[in-house]
Amino acid sequence: MEINLTLNGKKIKAQIRPDELLLDFVRSQGCRSVKRGCETANCGLCTVWLDEKPVLSCSTLAARADGRTVTTLEGVAAEAEAFGAYLAEEGAEQCGFCSPGLIMNVLAMERELSDPSEEEIKEYLAGNLCRCTGYMGQLRAIRNYLNRKGGETDGENR
Amino acid sequence: MERTAKIVGSPVMKKDAMALVTGKPVYTDDIAPGDCLVVKVLRSPHAHALVEEIRTEGAKKVPGIVTVLTWKDVPGKRFTMAGQSYPEPSPYDRLILDRRVRFVGDAVAIVAGETEAAVDRALRLIKVSYQVLEPVLDFRTAKDNPILVHPEEDWKSLCPVGADNKRNLCASGCEKDGDVEAVLKTCDYVVERTYHTKANQQAMMETFRAFTTLDPYGRLVVTASTQVPFHVRRIIAHALDIPKAKVRVIKPRIGGGFGAKQTVVAEVYPAIVTWLTGRPAKIVYSRYESQIASSPRHEMEVKVRLGADKDGMIRAIDLYTLSNTGAYGEHGPTTVGLSGHKSIPLYGNAEAFRFTYDVVYTNRMSAGAYRGYGATQGLFAVESAVNELADMLHMDPVKLREKNMVREGNVMPAYYGEVANSCALDRCMAKAKEMFGWDEKFPAKDMGNGKVRGVGVAMSMQGSAIAGLDVGSATLKLNDDGFYSLLIGAADMGTGCDTTLAQVAADCLCCDLDNIVVHGVDTDVSPYDSGSYASSTAYLTGGAVVKTCDSMIAKIMEKGAEYLNSSADEVEFDGKRVYRLDGSGEISLRDIGNRAMCSNGYALEVTESNTSPSSPPPFMVGMAEVEVDMETGAVELLDYAAVVDCGTPLNPNLTRIQTEGGLAQGIGMALYEDITYSPKGQLYENSLMQYKIPSRQDVCPIRVEFESSYEKTGPFGAKSIGEVVINTPSPAIASAVAHAAGVYIRELPITAEKVYRGMNGKG
Numbered sequence: 054m055e056i057n058l059t060l061n062g063k064k065i066k067a068q069i070r071p072d073e074l075l076l077d078f079v080r081s082q083g084c085r086s087v088k089r090g091c092e093t094a095n096c097g098l099c100t101v102w103l104d105e106k107p108v109l110s111c112s113t114l115a116a117r118a119d120g121r122t123v124t125t126l127e128g129v130a131a132e133a134e135a136f137g138a139y140l141a142e143e144g145a146e147q148c149g150f151c152s153p154g155l156i157m158n159v160l161a162m163e164r165e166l167s168d169p170s171e172e173e174i175k176e177y178l179a180g181n182l183c184r185c186t187g188y189m190g191q192l193r194a195i196r197n198y199l200n201r202k203g204g205e206t207d208g209e210n211r
Numbered sequence: 212m213e214r215t216a217k218i219v220g221s222p223v224m225k226k227d228a229m230a231l232v233t234g235k236p237v238y239t240d241d242i243a244p245g246d247c248l249v250v251k252v253l254r255s256p257h258a259h260a261l262v263e264e265i266r267t268e269g270a271k272k273v274p275g276i277v278t279v280l281t282w283k284d285v286p287g288k289r290f291t292m293a294g295q296s297y298p299e300p301s302p303y304d305r306l307i308l309d310r311r312v313r314f315v316g317d318a319v320a321i322v323a324g325e326t327e328a329a330v331d332r333a334l335r336l337i338k339v340s341y342q343v344l345e346p347v348l349d350f351r352t353a354k355d356n357p358i359l360v361h362p363e364e365d366w367k368s369l370c371p372v373g374a375d376n377k378r379n380l381c382a383s384g385c386e387k388d389g390d391v392e393a394v395l396k397t398c399d400y401v402v403e404r405t406y407h408t409k410a411n412q413q414a415m416m417e418t419f420r421a422f423t424t425l426d427p428y429g430r431l432v433v434t435a436s437t438q439v440p441f442h443v444r445r446i447i448a449h450a451l452d453i454p455k456a457k458v459r460v461i462k463p464r465i466g467g468g469f470g471a472k473q474t475v476v477a478e479v480y481p482a483i484v485t486w487l488t489g490r491p492a493k494i495v496y497s498r499y500e501s502q503i504a505s506s507p508r509h510e511m512e513v514k515v516r517l518g519a520d521k522d523g524m525i526r527a528i529d530l531y532t533l534s535n536t537g538a539y540g541e542h543g544p545t546t547v548g549l550s551g552h553k554s555i556p557l558y559g560n561a562e563a564f565r566f567t568y569d570v571v572y573t574n575r576m577s578a579g580a581y582r583g584y585g586a587t588q589g590l591f592a593v594e595s596a597v598n599e600l601a602d603m604l605h606m607d608p609v610k611l612r613e614k615n616m617v618r619e620g621n622v623m624p625a626y627y628g629e630v631a632n633s634c635a636l637d638r639c640m641a642k643a644k645e646m647f648g649w650d651e652k653f654p655a656k657d658m659g660n661g662k663v664r665g666v667g668v669a670m671s672m673q674g675s676a677i678a679g680l681d682v683g684s685a686t687l688k689l690n691d692d693g694f695y696s697l698l699i700g701a702a703d704m705g706t707g708c709d710t711t712l713a714q715v716a717a718d719c720l721c722c723d724l725d726n727i728v729v730h731g732v733d734t735d736v737s738p739y740d741s742g743s744y745a746s747s748t749a750y751l752t753g754g755a756v757v758k759t760c761d762s763m764i765a766k767i768m769e770k771g772a773e774y775l776n777s778s779a780d781e782v783e784f785d786g787k788r789v790y791r792l793d794g795s796g797e798i799s800l801r802d803i804g805n806r807a808m809c810s811n812g813y814a815l816e817v818t819e820s821n822t823s824p825s826s827p828p829p830f831m832v833g834m835a836e837v838e839v840d841m842e843t844g845a846v847e848l849l850d851y852a853a854v855v856d857c858g859t860p861l862n863p864n865l866t867r868i869q870t871e872g873g874l875a876q877g878i879g880m881a882l883y884e885d886i887t888y889s890p891k892g893q894l895y896e897n898s899l900m901q902y903k904i905p906s907r908q909d910v911c912p913i914r915v916e917f918e919s920s921y922e923k924t925g926p927f928g929a930k931s932i933g934e935v936v937i938n939t940p941s942p943a944i945a946s947a948v949a950h951a952a953g954v955y956i957r958e959l960p961i962t963a964e965k966v967y968r969g970m971n972g973k974g
Contacts, residue, residue, distance in 0.1 A: 090498065092499065095899040126233070134229065140232050144867070146232050148704060148705025149228075149231025151416045175908050184413075184872070186871060
């Protein structure tokens with residue numbers, strides 16, 4: 054079947070199998086940042102945005118993207134680099150395999166929540182598993198990143 | 212030239228960090244050629260069976276299917292998938308495909324085709340008739356069971372590890388010092404307890420995967436997510452029965468290993484497809500396959516007898532470990548050793564010890580290497596028994612340990628008689644006590660709302676590389692403009708060794724980190740290294756880097772002196788230039804690098820190898836605070852404090868993350884990660900939905916500090932960090948629960964159900 058969608062800002066038309074998953078589709082389109090860590094919607098590695106909202110691409114049919122906007126880490130490269138630098142400053146990327154999914158969700162959280170508490174951060178990101186870091190370093194990086202951004206916003210508001 | 216730590220000890224960013232966080236295509240599946248055949252394995256539904264007949268005609272007719280392989284199509288020489296130095300202690304008990312299948316998930320056939328859909332369809336069309344056999348499922352009844360897991364005559368053990376396939380024994384043995392029975396008889400107190408740990412999964416985020424191609428010379432190129440590239444080369448050659456010269460192994464970025472990838476779990480399948488068809492092939496394990504057919508921790512049951520006098524001096528330790536290696540013997544003979552070698556030596560005053568063990572075959576998934584490698588299991592048992600002894604004596608378990616712990620300079624009879632030359636365990640305990648607030652919190656506090664808080668403590672040690680066996684190597688090249696190439700055979704699997712080893716090199720060569728480019732690993736290019744396991748890389752390969760830099764400096768001075776028309780003893784090198792000691796001339800490193808590219812017969816390239824007669828242990832202390840709901844038995848972890856002695860932390864950020872990550876894995880093992888089987892031997896926890904690794908909501912604040920000793924034989928005083936950090940949570944949390952609820956959980960994980968049943972006398 055044919056679908057039309059906007060992938061990382063670019064309008065594309067593609068032939069897909071009816072049972073094709075969005076994860077396999079975006080990888081076939083060159084978005085290799087998107088990873089599969091499980092097949093059961095538990096790990097969060099495959100997180101992408103569908104119309105700006107994070108979804109698990111391992112359990113979303115590619116057909117559902119028809120007429121919609123899909124964003125992967127490749128589509129938010131500058132922001133990914135900005136937050137990613139904070140992760141790297143803590144050494145909290147480690148193997149890096151879960152980083153793209155985590156970063157997509159952190160950037161979504163930043164859009165959705167203002168000044169989230171630690172509990173809110175943990176809850177928002179609970180679906181993003183990581184086996185390397187024990188999450189502490191990621192939390193330090195997220196706090197540092199949000200604090201920096203908060204500081205800047207405050208400046209503009211005044 | 213003075214060697215001072217400047218970049219060593221500073222929290223520099225990993226060299227590959229920005230590529231990883233911006234999602235660059237750097238992992239195995241990202242770089243596989245688009246025309247790779249999809250390879251999948253048909254797996255046995257039975258725990259023990261013989262393949263009577265296997266019909267593949269229907270499968271082969273599916274459009275797009277290129278080959279279907281059965282036991283008739285593979286070499287008949289047995290090998291091991293364990294990534295260990297040759298001759299491997301693990302028995303040669305495997306074929307790529309065997310007629311006898313030994314666990315639910317064992318390989319029955321290999322299918323390769325052009326699309327995943329075709330391969331999935333072909334898998335369904337293979338017709339197998341099985342003669343279903345009675346399995347050996349309970350590891351307590353495996354030894355000398357009339358049902359044999361490996362009755363075959365060509366089963367082979369290369370090393371004297373006490374193996375006997377006609378007894379279901381993968382290994383067995385006994386080590387001792389002094390007369391443990393005699394000492395136990397004269398002890399005021401003897402604690403005798405049995406502890407049980409499960410076959411936990413490493414659950415690294417990137418599952419097992421590899422792709423294979425033939426190069427223009429007809430050689431098999433294996434690109435694999437592995438910790439042991441050089442062992443993969445040998446194992447693939449053994450499995451396919453081809454010369455090692457025909458195999459090249461490349462390791463790209465890896466999405467985690469934790470020991471899982473010290474076993475060649477998946478590589479043989481695409482390798483044989485490419486070797487037989489000539490076509491590129493790729494296998495990517497599903498999470499389901501990674502859960503049911505991989506290389507988890509060895510399930511162990513450890514019986515501890517601990518003898519002490521009335522003042523709490525530990526006088527004797529007797530340990531019996533029963534280890535379940537499952538269907539195949541990967542890492543079976545070696546993991547069991549650590550259950551004794553890395554637990555008994557923590558107690559420095561014991562007059563006698565005995566350590567006895569059996570490693571048995573069963574019809575379960577084969578076990579393998581998982582961070583901690585047997586030490587984790589042994590330390591859960593010994594540290595729990597010490598905690599129970601303290602409770603029996605009504606003594607603070609911290610005080611009990613302060614009386615008994617190994618200290619710097621002590622000989623460790625149960626650790627091959629090595630001396631603890633660098634040991635800050637006492638300082639770790641003191642600091643942990645302070646940062647945790649132990650004295651205020653011990654042993655428990657009733658919160659008055661049906662909940663009770665309790666605290667527990669545990670110690671841990673590991674090694675740094677395998678003494679007298681492991682090899683670490685480094686190659687350095689001086690290039691034009693004076694930049695260095697550092698080639699290593701150790702595998703960075705996210706741990707950051709590409710960066711930490713460059714830090715070591717930069718300080719040895721007195722240059723910036725950016726002046727060193729790192730390459731690893733390609734077995735055609737990299738110098739030989741045993742691989743990244745046994746906590747070896749920082750210590751052993753780090754030591755190789757130091758040696759290599761020393762030799763490189765000598766060469767630079769030699770060459771510089773030649774260009775200055777002097778002899779090497781008339782010049783000095785300061786990292787930027789070679790200069791005459793009398794101040795009469797100098798040449799920059801940049802100019803040496805550039806000039807050496809013309810009219811030069813003296814290679815500015817060095818390789819050095821390193822091995823160590825000892826394996827200096829890192830040490831640590833962990834303290835846990837839990838809150839137990841007395842009505843339901845639910846356990847909530849409130850605080851975890853840990854203090855580590857890993858010698859000099861080469862990169863404080865990375866050592867901290869290693870510690871936090873190891874603790875979180877240990878917390879998962881302690882509280883969440885269960886392994887259970889159906890009566891027919893099918894694993895229930897076959898996805899991340901059932902196998903609960905901790906999420907960020909499940910780990911409490913983990914607080915980490917360092918108390919560094921200085922290990923003279925390590926690079927800049929470093930020991931290892933990777934494994935020691937996983938061992939304390941299970942015993943510390945179990946003791947905290949015991950102090951809160953009065954229930955000792957001796958089988959992991961510590962679930963609400965077990966605590967509830969214990970509190971209500973239904974244990």
